[in-house]
Amino acid sequence: MPYSRHQGLVTFAFLAPAIILLVAVLIWPVLDLVGRSFQDPGGPFVLYARLLEVPIYLRVLARTLLFSVATSLVCLVLGYPVAYALARARPLARAIILVCILLPFWTNLLVRTYGWILILNPQGIVNTVLLQLGIISAPLDIVYNFLGALIGMSQIMLPYLILPVYSVMVKLDPQLANAARTLGAGPVRTFVSIYFPLTLPGVMAGLLLVFTISLGFFVIPAILGGSGGLLLAQLIEFNVNTSLNWGMASALSTTLLAATLLLYMIGDRWLNLGAIWGLRR
Amino acid sequence: MKLGASIEIQGLKKTYGPLTVVDRISLSVAPGEFISLLGSSGSGKTTTLMMVAGLTMPDAGEIVIGGREISRLPPEKRALGVVFQSYALFPHYTVFNNVAFPLRLRKVAEADIKRQVQEVLDKVGLSALGGRKIGQLSGGQQQRVALARAIVFSPPVLLMDEPLGALDRKLRDQLQTEIKRIQRDLGVTVIYVTHDQEEALALSDRIAVMKDGRIDQIGTPDEIYEKPGSPFIAGFLGESNFIDVTRGRNAGDDAQVVCVADLARSFVGRLANDAARATDLVAVIRPEAIEIAGDGTRLDNQIEGVVEQRDFMGATIRIAVRCSLGKLVVRVSRLHLATNCAIGRPVSLTWRSRDMLLFPRT
Numbered sequence: 001m002p003y004s005r006h007q008g009l010v011t012f013a014f015l016a017p018a019i020i021l022l023v024a025v026l027i028w029p030v031l032d033l034v035g036r037s038f039q040d041p042g043g044p045f046v047l048y049a050r051l052l053e054v055p056i057y058l059r060v061l062a063r064t065l066l067f068s069v070a071t072s073l074v075c076l077v078l079g080y081p082v083a084y085a086l087a088r089a090r091p092l093a094r095a096i097i098l099v100c101i102l103l104p105f106w107t108n109l110l111v112r113t114y115g116w117i118l119i120l121n122p123q124g125i126v127n128t129v130l131l132q133l134g135i136i137s138a139p140l141d142i143v144y145n146f147l148g149a150l151i152g153m154s155q156i157m158l159p160y161l162i163l164p165v166y167s168v169m170v171k172l173d174p175q176l177a178n179a180a181r182t183l184g185a186g187p188v189r190t191f192v193s194i195y196f197p198l199t200l201p202g203v204m205a206g207l208l209l210v211f212t213i214s215l216g217f218f219v220i221p222a223i224l225g226g227s228g229g230l231l232l233a234q235l236i237e238f239n240v241n242t243s244l245n246w247g248m249a250s251a252l253s254t255t256l257l258a259a260t261l262l263l264y265m266i267g268d269r270w271l272n273l274g275a276i277w278g279l280r281r
Numbered sequence: 282m283k284l285g286a287s288i289e290i291q292g293l294k295k296t297y298g299p300l301t302v303v304d305r306i307s308l309s310v311a312p313g314e315f316i317s318l319l320g321s322s323g324s325g326k327t328t329t330l331m332m333v334a335g336l337t338m339p340d341a342g343e344i345v346i347g348g349r350e351i352s353r354l355p356p357e358k359r360a361l362g363v364v365f366q367s368y369a370l371f372p373h374y375t376v377f378n379n380v381a382f383p384l385r386l387r388k389v390a391e392a393d394i395k396r397q398v399q400e401v402l403d404k405v406g407l408s409a410l411g412g413r414k415i416g417q418l419s420g421g422q423q424q425r426v427a428l429a430r431a432i433v434f435s436p437p438v439l440l441m442d443e444p445l446g447a448l449d450r451k452l453r454d455q456l457q458t459e460i461k462r463i464q465r466d467l468g469v470t471v472i473y474v475t476h477d478q479e480e481a482l483a484l485s486d487r488i489a490v491m492k493d494g495r496i497d498q499i500g501t502p503d504e505i506y507e508k509p510g511s512p513f514i515a516g517f518l519g520e521s522n523f524i525d526v527t528r529g530r531n532a533g534d535d536a537q538v539v540c541v542a543d544l545a546r547s548f549v550g551r552l553a554n555d556a557a558r559a560t561d562l563v564a565v566i567r568p569e570a571i572e573i574a575g576d577g578t579r580l581d582n583q584i585e586g587v588v589e590q591r592d593f594m595g596a597t598i599r600i601a602v603r604c605s606l607g608k609l610v611v612r613v614s615r616l617h618l619a620t621n622c623a624i625g626r627p628v629s630l631t632w633r634s635r636d637m638l639l640f641p642r643t
Contacts, residue, residue, distance in 0.1 A: 178336050179369035181356040183383040
């Protein structure tokens with residue numbers, strides 16, 4: 001049939017503008033960037049050797065990993081109960097909770113981030129209230145440091161954890177937990193043995209998503225993190241804009257890209273995350 | 282070893298907002314009895330079962346099992362076996378671990394767990410499948426695992442919520458027989474929720490027919506089938522013909538009444554208990570109580586009509602006859618169908634007065 005013979009061609013024609021755009025502004029520049037990291041006059045691996053030799057690079061890498069792990073865990077602790085409430089809520093309540101979760105997405109990133117400064121600074125709401133209540137005697141140091149960056153980052157990353165966990169929870173048969181109860185398991189045991197293990201695929205998907213995005217996030221650590229605790233994305237920016245060491249910036253970026261791809265492959269291969277994100281059954 | 286316990290339910294009530302789902306139900310079940318809660322969806326049967334299981338908290342009433350008041354206990358403290366409609370098997374466990382779960386919670390020694398799980402898997406005919414994952418089982422096999430898991434810890438009471446609802450006819454019949462056999466072996470008391478009247482009739486020692494959150498009638502399957510308490514039950518359990526009639530004079534016996542369907546015809550029927558004073562009545566006749574008058578068979582009542590429809594049902598033939606009363610459905614055994622009953626043929630129908638039950642019309 002002529003229609004089906006042309007179908008592939010038609011599909012391609014529809015996709016062509018997007019593909020061209022993607023190749024021109026993403027794939028080609030990224031390949032170029034990766035290429036640059038191997039083009040140092042001293043030899044292809046000189047930049048990577050330096051990355052391993054100079055302590056600051058490894059320290060920043062370690063700090064970045066720690067920051068991403070911490071963000072993921074904070075999101076898990078805060079987000080899991082929200083996902084649970086969302087999965088059990090009735091339609092109206094569910095809609096309200098969803099709007100609350102997505103509301104920050106519709107707010108400008110810079111506005112949100114500077115908003116945190118207003119809340120967290122020594123004269124901010126949090127410190128003022130705590131001081132006046134007599135709970136603390138000196139302002140808490142909760143902005144322009146690791147903790148400040150963590151607070152701001154966790155807020156932004158929360159939906160990325162909640163939504164995959166929620167999507168697994170709503171598909172669970174609510175009778176499973178009931179069955180465990182009738183068989184003699186208390187609420188805690190039911191959660192530990194039955195409910196949590198069955199939501200684990202969603203948890204892993206959410207953690208991985210938050211972790212990989214956090215690895216390369218720039219704005220929030222740059223504004224809320226202060227000058228002390230440099231993270232990888234800031235180090236790249238420093239190499240690009242300040243020290244003009246583009247080779248090193250490329251090597252750092254390539255490292256970050258490789259780490260992200262590796263994590264995604266692990267997630268896809270062993271945790272079957274593709275299925276949770278709706279890519280395959 | 283017989284382990285069944287008695288169940289006493291008193292004034293059990295559950296409302297959701299303005300809606301009363303279960304309306305002060307009382308029910309008492311003897312040790313080892315198999316009782317069905319039969320009703321259409323929304324009749325409150327599942328809610329009643331879930332209150333006994335402890336998964337729904339009643340607004341009022343008590344539930345006493347084996348002398349112990351349990352209506353305020355959480356489900357895990359009640360130690361009752363429950364089989365869910367969706368089976369609710371744990372997909373991340375093997376068959377063995379599903380069945381072993383309640384035993385592990387009870388800290389049974391691992392060697393005993395192994396023996397007891399094997400025993401119960403033998404009982405439900407799944408001895409070889411202990412290592413399987415739940416996803417690798419057919420619907421019927423999953424049903425058996427759910428049953429095994431619910432009985433492995435020897436609960437005194439087994440609660441089943443439409444356990445065969447998702448299976449096809451043939452498998453249902455087979456599993457019905459097995460459920461009955463296992464229940465007899467164990468002597469466990471069963472409350473069985475179903476909307477399938479045939480299932481309830483086949484399995485139960487007694488049936489409680491539920492409607493609008495109440496028990497409409499309770500009795501053995503024969504009692505309910507032969508002496509339905511209301512036209513609703515007569516229509517719900519099996520098929521029935523309904524004819525609007527007016528009361529006439531008494532015919533001999535107190536309960537025998539002549540009733541008039543139209544100006545031309547009168548019949549003799551039997552009054553249901555609560556019809557003593559009513560004038561407007563509805564007559565209920567089972568299709569198999571009506572005979573096609575062949576060679577001079579003549580029972581208490583008779584009417585002429587024309588065959589309108591004829592359905593071959595296997596063992597029986599269902600014939601719809603158009604007569605002055607409307608349409609009457611007759612069910613005759615294939616072997617006893619003497620007269621020629623082709624569509625369009627005139628036939629004479631006849632039935633006994635005791636098979637024509639008279640209820641007050643509402």
